[in-house]
Amino acid sequence: MTTESGGLSQQEFLLIQDQLLQLRNENYELREEIKKKNAFQMSPKNEALQFASKLINRAKNSEKDGEIDALRRKIESQEEEFRLQQSTLLEEVKSLSLQNETLKGQETENLEKEVKALKEEKQLLCQETIPTLNGKVSNLEELLENCQTLNTELEDRMLAMAAEAEALAKEKTCLEMEKCRALEKIDALEKENQQISEENHNRHGVVLSENKILTEQICAKNAENLEISKKYDELKAEKLKMEEHFDSENTHLKTQLDALRSEILQKSEDFSKNQEKVLEDRILLLETRYQLEVDDSKKTFEAEKSQFLRKIVNLEDQLKFCEEDKKASLKKHKAYVRELQKTLKEERKRADSYERKSEERAGWHVVPPENDGNSSHTFDGNESVSSLSAIESENVELITRLASLQKIHSENADTILQLESENSRLRREVTEKGELIENLIREKPLGAGYSATSSNQPKMEVTFRKFLNTLGQDANASDVREMNKKLQRMLEETLSKNILLQRDLATLMERADL
Secondary structure (H helix, E strand, O other): OOOOEOOEOHHHHHHHHHHHHHHHHHHHHHHHHHHHHHHHHHOOHHHHHHHHHHHHHHHHHHHHHHHHHHHHHHHHHHHHHHHHHHHHHHHHHHHHHHHHHHHHHHHHHHHHHHHHHHHHHHHHOOOOOHHHHHHHHHHHHHHHHHHHHHHHHHHHHHHHHHHHHHHHHHHHHHHHHHHHHHHHHHHHHHHHHHHHHHHHHHHHHHHHHHHHHHHHHHHHHHHHHHHHHHHHHHHHHHHHHHHHHHHHHHHHHHHHHHHHHHHHHHHHHHHHHHHHHHHHHHHHHHHHHHHHHHHHHHHHHHHHHHHHHHHHHHHHHHHHHHHHHHHHHHHHHHHHHHHHHHHHHHHHHHHHHHHHHHHHHHOOOOOOOHHHHHHHHHHHHHHHHHHHHHHHHHHHHHHHHHHHHHHHHHHHHHHHHHHHHHHHHHHHHHHHHHHHHHHHHHHOOOOOOOOOOOOOOOHHHHHHHHHHHHOOOOHHHHHHHHHHHHHHHHHHHHHHHHHHHHHHHHHHHHHHHO
16 A cells, blocks of 8 residues: 655655654653643742741740740749748747747746745745645646756757758759759750751752752753754654645545445454453453552551561560569669678677777777778778669669660650551552542543554554544544553552652661661
8 A cells, every 4th residue: 555656655654643743742741741840849849848847846946945944833833842841940940949938938937936935935934834845846846847858849849840951951952953954954955956957957958959950950851842843843844745745645545445444344343342352451451460569568568567566566575574674683782782781780790899809808008999990891881882883873774774765665656656657548549549540441441542452453454543543533542641651650659659668667677676
């Protein structure tokens, strides 16, 4: 079916026309990509991200400010309570001292009055009232003894109040130490805020550099598009010439088309039947591939989830072992302290016995060696103090380790929850995309899209199909291409998300191993 007129055959014309269509499609695709990139750059996503980062920083700063204010309020409330307790104690001490003084004054006055009265009565009734006076004197002596006991009790109370005041002063010093620690924590939090702001600034610089790279790529693609448009104009001019040339050939071909229509109708019916079967087979293959990919992703997700659960169980077991080790070490330390106390008591007893023996041997003339005993006591005391300080340092280290393990456990739990939420979201997206694909496959009939499967058809049908494509009947092919592109993009998105999930899981595994 080749007709040579004007220097170009029909096959060459069809090849040129296919090239023009491919160039047109590529130009449309490039324009779509440029529009998407421009929309992505001009979209408010960057602003939303910046706004979200600012909100997060503000929330963190507000939380830290709230914690600082709460600590300050606690310290102020504790200081006020301490002041109130101190003032109440001082008032009680003052009241007790005043009561004591008043009681002493009253008792002395009463005693003086009674002594005067007794002297007068003694002068008047020396001989008659001697037994009565003796009884009164005994009563007065009892009253004096009671007053003395009351004075001793009041002095004991005063000493107890002074001890309480000293304890409150110690508590005040402890509170001041806690206040200093809280201020140090506040400084550390401020430093962390500065580090976070610096990291955000660095990320902003990275985003700007990426935007510059994208703009350069867009400029390069625009230059390529200009070259393609120039080539397209040249090909369009050649096409006009070819159309003028082929107008004369179309009249000749129309006569041949009438004869071929009857044969083509029969062959088109056979071809449509075969093509429907091929399309159904292709749809089944796509569905099976999609289901296999979904099953593989589910299996990998379940396997990774089981691994994470095992690691969580192992971490919990390790925490339990650490707690048990801590308890055992505390028990050992307590037993060790008790043993040290016993040894101290025994050594003191020995030192006392040695001193007594030395005194007995030396007698009254020789001075006992007090310095040696004191030195032995100080040596043992230093050893006990050093052992106690070592035990306290070990306890502090164990507590810090426990706190770090609890932090790691909480971080792992948070990351696992995030991964579970992301996996659920991905499952929803996969199901939605599967439904969309099924709807597209059911709604849109795939007419002449898979022309490559029927490559073994005769040359008559191929040339007729190309001629129909020249007349503008390539809508179904464009729909099929768009659907294939959408499917490829969806698969690429799912693969990229799976890769990101695998990376997150790998980082979690490394943290758990550490």
